Amino acid sequence: MTTPRTEHLVLPxxxxxxxxxxxxxxxxxxxxxxxxxxxxxGHHLDPWxxxxxxxxxxxxxxxxxxxxxxTWLAAHQNGDGSWYAAYADGDFEDVTDxxxxxxxxxxxxxxxxxxxxxxxDDTFLDRMWPTVYAAVEFVLRLQQPGGQxxxxxxxxxxxVDDALLTGSSSIHQALRCALAIAEQxxxxxxxxxxxxxxxxxxxxxxxxxxxxxxxxxxDWYYPVLGGALTGAEAxxxxxxxxxxxxxxxxxVRCVVPNPxxxxxxxxxxxxxxxxxxxxxxxxxxxxSIQHLRxxxxxxxWTGYVFEDEAIWPRELTSWTAxxxxxxxxxxxxxxxxxxxFSGDRLPRGLDPxxxx
Numbered sequence: 570m571t572t573p574r575t576e577h578l579v580l581p582x583x584x585x586x587x588x589x590x591x592x593x594x595x596x597x598x599x600x601x602x603x604x605x606x607x608x609x610x611g612h613h614l615d616p617w618x619x620x621x622x623x624x625x626x627x628x629x630x631x632x633x634x635x636x637x638x639x640t641w642l643a644a645h646q647n648g649d650g651s652w653y654a655a656y657a658d659g660d661f662e663d664v665t666d667x668x669x670x671x672x673x674x675x676x677x678x679x680x681x682x683x684x685x686x687x688x689x690d691d692t693f694l695d696r697m698w699p700t701v702y703a704a705v706e707f708v709l710r711l712q713q714p715g716g717q718x719x720x721x722x723x724x725x726x727x728x729v730d731d732a733l734l735t736g737s738s739s740i741h742q743a744l745r746c747a748l749a750i751a752e753q754x755x756x757x758x759x760x761x762x763x764x765x766x767x768x769x770x771x772x773x774x775x776x777x778x779x780x781x782x783x784x785x786x787x788d789w790y791y792p793v794l795g796g797a798l799t800g801a802e803a804x805x806x807x808x809x810x811x812x813x814x815x816x817x818x819x820x821v822r823c824v825v826p827n828p829x830x831x832x833x834x835x836x837x838x839x840x841x842x843x844x845x846x847x848x849x850x851x852x853x854x855x856x857s858i859q860h861l862r863x864x865x866x867x868x869x870w871t872g873y874v875f876e877d878e879a880i881w882p883r884e885l886t887s888w889t890a891x892x893x894x895x896x897x898x899x900x901x902x903x904x905x906x907x908x909x910f911s912g913d914r915l916p917r918g919l920d921p922x923x924x925x
Contacts, residue, residue, distance in 0.1 A: 575629055580897045582856040589897070591867025592890050593629040596622050598866075599887045604637030607658040608886045613665055616642065616652040617673040617739075618888035620680040625891035627687045628898035628906050635684055636693060642677055643700045650674065650703030651722070667724035671708045672736035675743035677701055679909055682746040685753070686905035698754060705747045708740060709764050716767030717778045734772065734779040735787040738795030741768050745796065746909060748916040765918035772797040773922060784824050786814040786834050794841040796912040803845050814838075819875055820858040829881070831872040832861045836892035843899045844910055855896055861889070869893060 575589035584592070599622075600606045606622040607614040623638035646652060651674045655666035681697045684690070710728075711719035717732035718740050744765040751758045771778050772792050782788045789810040792798040798806055814822050820830035821838050835858045842851035861870045861880075868885035898906040908914055 577901050577903060578629060578894065578897050580852065580855065580900060583852070583859065583893075584897055588862075588867065589629070589894070592869075592894060593626070593631060593867075595866045595868040595885070596625060596887050596890055596894075597631065597634055600626075600634060600638070601658075604634075604639075604641035605656075605658075606638055606887050607656075608888065609884060611658055612884070613655040613657055615655050615673055617670075617676045618886075618891075620676045621895070622887040622891040624680050624683050624906070624909075625894040625898075627684050628894055628903050632684070632688050635687075636690075639677070639681060639684060639693075639697060639700075643697060646700055646703065650705075650707030652704075654721070668721045669707070670721040670736070671711050671718050672720070672733070672739045672743075674704045675708045675740045675747075677704050678743045678747035678750065682749050683905050683909045685750070686908050694750065694753065698750065698756075701747055701750055705744065705758075705761060708743075709760070712764055712768070713778070715775060715778045716764075716769075716771035717775075718768065732771075732779045733788075734776070734782065735785070735791040737768060737779065738772055738791035738797055740795075741765060741772060741797045742795040742909070742912070742915075744768065745912065745915040745917065748918060749914075752916060762916070762918040765916075766920045769797045769918070770921045773802065786810070786821050786823060786825075786838070789814055790838050790841045793844060794837055794910070796844070796915070799912075803841075807841070807845065815854075816875065818857050819860070819873065821854065823872065828876040829872050829874050830858070832858050832869045832889040833871070833886075833892045836889070836896045839896040840892075840899055840910055843896065844912070848900055851896065851900060855893065855900075858893070 576586050578589035579586050605614055606619045623635045626635040651669035653664045654668045654670050657663040657665050678701050681701055685694045718737045719728055719730040720733045720736050721729045793803040813825050816830050820835035823831040823834055835854055839851040839854040869889040870880045871884045871886050874881045
């Protein structure tokens with residue numbers, strides 16, 4: 570295995586170049602020869618976390634490994650444009666959850682656009698376009714009249730119309746990346762432009778259209794991370810939930826009131842803070858979760874129960890490491906990572922809010 574070039578992933582109090590290299594090697598060690606990236610070896614893969622880990626590899630310059638991850642997605646896409654929610658490690662023909670979650674399926678657009686921005690590989694973009702197109706069309710078939718996205722389709726084909734704020738916020742980012750891909754290919758998608766505008770309007774103006782999951786930190790920060798809330802709206806939302814979810818010196822709770830901080834949610838909050846222009850607070854959050862780092866592998870434990878002073882679960886997950894590397898890459902100015910998360914250069918679609 571080659572030594573990753575990670576000088577650009579150095580961040581004071583978070584990663585040295587050597588530590589960043591170890592984390593990248595940790596993710597590469599989890600990746601299978603066929604490109605799949607499970608949570609950890611022996612556990613399952615889901616398409617969203619697989620994509621996040623692939624994006625981290627691109628941020629670290631491991632473009633060949635990242636491309637193999639996207640090739641795996643293209644090869645395993647269902648005929649309706651979806652992926653299953655979970656595949657077993659060891660035999661990826663063994664599907665352990667046959668539901669098809671919309672935010673899992675949409676996220677391929679974020680990863681593909683990120684890889685293209687990191688590599689400039691037009692051939693890759695051409696090859697992945699049918700995969701992205703089919704995935705977006707699957708997702709939008711579950712969009713509701715109010716703009717929100719139903720969160721999954723069951724194995725029997727039944728659509729679940731209930732919408733999750735976190736999932737729909739992630740889909741908002743994914744649709745904008747899909748539109749960027751379409752623009753690059755000069756293949757306009759006016760229906761997608763309408764869809765992303767309606768979705769953003771639902772997130773900003775109609776919380777009642779989503780299931781109430783406000784105990785979960787992801788529902789707190791994801792409207793900001795996904796780019797639906799910006800400016801004063803974003804700042805107000807983050808400030809409102811700060812004391813509920815942030816445990817100083819330890820990280821971000823996954824769900825209140827549980828005394829459990831998690832690395833993935835903490836790194837994603839740091840990304841959201843960076844999106845808002847609050848890099849100092851983002852750095853503090855990333856520094857606060859270094860107690861989750863495993864020095865032997867360079868990977869990160871999923872979470873920590875602070876009342877018991879216990880790591881739980883005992884899992885070193887590729888996606889936790891991936892989320893941390895992406896946050897570090899954004900703070901470090903990695904161009905591709907900044908572009909897909911800041912949203913400054915992503916298409917907005919048609920905006921119904923502009924006419925209010």
